[in-house]
Amino acid sequence: MNNSTQAPGVTRTDGAGVRPTARTTAEAIAHSIRADIIGGRYESGERLRQVEIAKEYDVSTTPVREAFGLLQRQGLVQLHPQRGASAVVPNKRDLDELYEIRIELECLAVQRAAENFTPEDAVPLRALIERMRACKDAEEHVELNHRFHMGIYRVAQRARLYDMIEQLRASSKAYLQITSGRAVQLPGDFEHEHDDIIDACEANDPSWAARATRDHLRITVRDAKEELDNADTARDRADIRAVL
Incomplete structure (x- = not known):
């Protein structure tokens, strides 16, 4: 499992490359999740499960959690104290x-x-x-x-x-x-x-x-x-x- 937060990019377990020019693994994952949200992979309000996403990208949960924070600042993820992260789908x-x-x-x-x-x-x-x-x-x-x-x-x-x-x-x-x-x-x-x-x-x-x-x-x-x-x-x- 890749735990680095400074890798230039990550690869999903389905083989898809993810933003190789990103400065950190968290940014690369955030960029990919952003595309998934805008592209309709998630419904508005759907939970983004940290452990599952970490497995998808073969990383620890740390860069995924950081990616959620980046996406929250972009208005594409909402973080709840009890429910965790959920997608905000533009319409x-x-x-x-x-x-x-x-x-x-x-x-x-x-x-x-x-x-x-x-x-x-x-x-x-x-x-x-x-x-x-x-x-x-x-x-x-x-x-x-x-x-x-x-x-x-x-x-x-x-x-x-x-x-x-x-x-x-x-x-x-x-x-x-x-x-x-x-x-x-x-x-x-x-x-x-x-x-x-x-x-x-x-x-x-x-x-x-x-x-x-x-x-x-x-x-x-x-x-x-x-x-x-x-x-x-x-x-x-x-x-x-x-x-x-």
């Missing part, structure tokens, strides 16, 4: 509800930020955009993206609004994880949208800032739905193969 209904609320609150926040914005506020935010352009790691891109948006909303100087948005964005992590791969593969598309938001804020134009933010978030919803549809298609094909 389009929850996606629509979350972003319906987020769009209104984030547009309000960016309008207030645009009213207060100074050239000095733009400097660290544009640096984050450049880091996102150069970023090749999907999970790091999610974190940089979060820092970018919350950095703008902090300028709004509305503490309650900021906290509400941060809570909603935390609930949206699973959907951001879904679109993060595309963001890394096509950085120009995503970062041009971020440029537009900052340009509007620097121009102290609340209407433009809200429009750019609304467009950006709607594109995120569209991309997340496409990824969910792709997962549904892959699941259907697997079911057909199983029947045949």
Whole structure:
């Protein structure tokens, strides 16, 4: 049994390779379980049994437990004191509800930020955009993206609004994880949208800032739905193969 937490990757007992570029065994396992959750292997709320998964990857339970922690931060696993870990499966209904609320609150926040914005506020935010352009790691891109948006909303100087948005964005992590791969593969598309938001804020134009933010978030919803549809298609094909 492989107990190392520094291995570059792991292999499932079914022979499938698992993210050989991962920095640790826990990250490799988390990446694989993430794909299984998004791909429909687990039902929403289904228990993820630590011992069984450890056997599947031929590792001790330690990196599996660490993988659950990583996935919890991504919004794809819920950890219960009594029941252990369970899968959080993204779906389009929850996606629509979350972003319906987020769009209104984030547009309000960016309008207030645009009213207060100074050239000095733009400097660290544009640096984050450049880091996102150069970023090749999907999970790091999610974190940089979060820092970018919350950095703008902090300028709004509305503490309650900021906290509400941060809570909603935390609930949206699973959907951001879904679109993060595309963001890394096509950085120009995503970062041009971020440029537009900052340009509007620097121009102290609340209407433009809200429009750019609304467009950006709607594109995120569209991309997340496409990824969910792709997962549904892959699941259907697997079911057909199983029947045949």
